[in-house]
Amino acid sequence: NADIFKKVYGQILIVPTFNIDMKKAMEKPYDASKIKKGSYTGMTLIQPFWVTYEMSGDGIMNPQMAGYYEPEYYVINGSTRIHKSWVIKVITGVCPDILKPVYYYGGIPLTQQIYERVFCAEKTANEAPKLALTKRLLIADGNIENMAANPTEAYETLKMVLQVRDNMGLMIKNPGDQVQQIDTSLADMDALIMTQFQLVAAIAEMPVTKLMKTQLKGLANSGDYEMKDYAQTLVEIQENVYNRILERHYQILSMSEYGKDLGLQIVWNPID
Secondary structure (H helix, E strand, C coil): CHHHHHHHHCEEEEEEEECCCCHHHHCCCCCHHHCCCCCEEEEEEECHHHEEEECCHHHHHCCCCCCCCCCCEEEECCCEEEEHHHCEEEECCECCHHHCCCCCCCECCHHHHHHHHHHHHHHHHHHHHHHHHHCEEEEECCCHHHHHHCHHHHHHHHHHHHHCCCCCCCCCCCCCCCEEEEECCCCCHHHHHHHHHHHHHHHHCCCHHHHCCCCCCCCCCCCHHHHHHHHHHHHHHHHHHHHHHHHHHHHHHHHHHHCCCCCCCCCCCCCC
16 A cells, blocks of 8 residues: 555555554654553554644755755644654656755656656557547538538538448449548558557556556567566665665564564565
8 A cells, every 4th residue: 555655645654553542752862772562553554634844944945955855844633742763755757956846845647647648658559449430431422512502501511411321221322423532541550559658667666567458569578677677666666665675674573572672674576
């Protein structure tokens, strides 16, 4: 869920929860020794619109300071004030300092990054059935001046022609009239649709074969490179996101269950 909401909002806050009052302890920098035995109950996700932010003096005045323009305290729902060291903030799409207040001091949501490309891909896919039904253009001789002079009659005539214009219908023409039908080729339509979804997959950092549950075309491309690149992305997420969460979780859990930090290490199964 943390990874999902991170993509939706550009950030998610992960905060430990306890069955005792820890407000005073959590207003100060993180100290594992303050965790009482049997008090830890897990972690909760805080979505950014429930949070207001407090900045320190150096945090907004000194660009050379580590963590510049980052909140010093998070105030949850106007009541609980938590020091940043107790909070694990996971972000996506890092944004510059000047935009941080716009994005709740987090990152740029994946939903915003990908919206236009998803819209274009879906629009292109929806165009395919329309093209299949309207790809035949019928051209017939006609007197443009007469049609302009009698638009109502011309419209009714064209409407009648359109009602019988399909593969099961019959069209009648005057002797000598030229009637021809032009077909729009749909040969590359599938490639065009997949190209649009490949752009979607690129922003999502996923192979299009996994995103669309389809196989790559052509004998030359097996998809091995794409899957290896995706595996590297997953390893990066494990190391930079999940490890931070699990290390803090196991440290607090050790203090709560055993009264000391057991120094547990995170070992992941191979991605492939």
